[in-house]
Amino acid sequence: MRWLKKGILFSVAALLLLSMAACNSGELQKVKVGEVTRSIFYAPQYVALEKGFFEDEGLSVDLQTIAGGDKTMTALLTDGIDIALVGSETSIYVTAQGTSDPIQNFAQLTQTDGTFLVAREKMENFSWEDLKGSVFLGQRKGGMPQMAGEFVLKKHDIDPSKDLTMIQNIDFANISTAFASGTGDFVQLFEPTASVFENEGKGFIVASFGTESGHLPYTSYMAKDSYLKEQDKTAQSFTNALKRAQDFVQEKSAAEVAKIIQPYFENIDVALIETVVERYKSQGSYATDPILDKEEWENLQAVMEEAGELPQRVEYEDLVNTTFAKKAAK
Secondary structure, three states: OHHHHHHHHHHHHHHHHHHHHHHHHHOOEEEEEEEOOOOHHHHHHHHHHHOOHHHHOOEEEEEEEOOOHHHHHHHHHOOOOOEEEEOOHHHHHHHHHOOOOOEEEEEEEEOOOOEEEEEOOOOOOOOHHHHOOOEEEOOOOOOHHHHHHHHHHHHOOOOOOOOOEEEOOOOHHHHHHHHHOOOOOEEEEEOOHHHHHHHHOOOEEEEEHHHHHOOOOOEEEEEEHHHHHHOHHHHHHHHHHHHHHHHHHHHOOHHHHHHHHHHHOOOOOHHHHHHHHHHHHHOOOEOOOOOOOHHHHHHHHHHHHHOOOOOOOOOHHHHEOOHHHHHHHO
């Protein structure tokens, strides 16, 4: 009978362990996040995922890439995702169209433009004047890259409509291919494509739009106002994890960050990822904390207005919620 008793005790213990494991796994709150593209520009996000910072905060993040700001916002508005990582300008567009449940920017990820000016030929003594009379392959009209690009051109006394030939009718995914095929003298590219082109001799980085355009809430996490009120603990946990990742990226070397995020960029050599991370770190593209401040918000609207894409001015307090970011920053 002793063996039977031991067997029963063993079975009960096993069931208790299974029950505890099930309870523990059930404790993780699932959060659906949609990123507008997969980019090294978003390195802190992948660090948070790979280092388990979200799990430490009790969250299970389901990340999906949804190409295009319009599609990402549609997914957010229709509850296909809980949180969107996209340019802050999209929240202004949605507000202008009218909504009973405002979209709130609650945590900032990047604070500069992430594109670079790539020339077809190597230019040792580049000047912005060199763009005059050229064919410039720009980004999609109405998007933040295009608006920041035109803002920088005008800053250097270049009228995009008169001083050069601007091409903006090529899909985002095909811009680099078009340039590689011979279209344009200059092109505005994100990393790692810009560095890949440089390594392959297809183009040469001559300037940074991020450095030239100043601080902007370029990509932020946003959610419906109702979600942030109903799931305030989840939003706080998410922002806490993000802040840990931001600190990690600031404190660690580009080489260490590159190794951690490489699983998200399997077809890119880790040395190239390191180059890109270092470039973004050196120009301050990664936000050091999740707080989107008022000066950045006003700079965003100035850039949009200059591009003729600001549908209406929106007060900082109406679309920016810093509650979670300020707590996380402490």
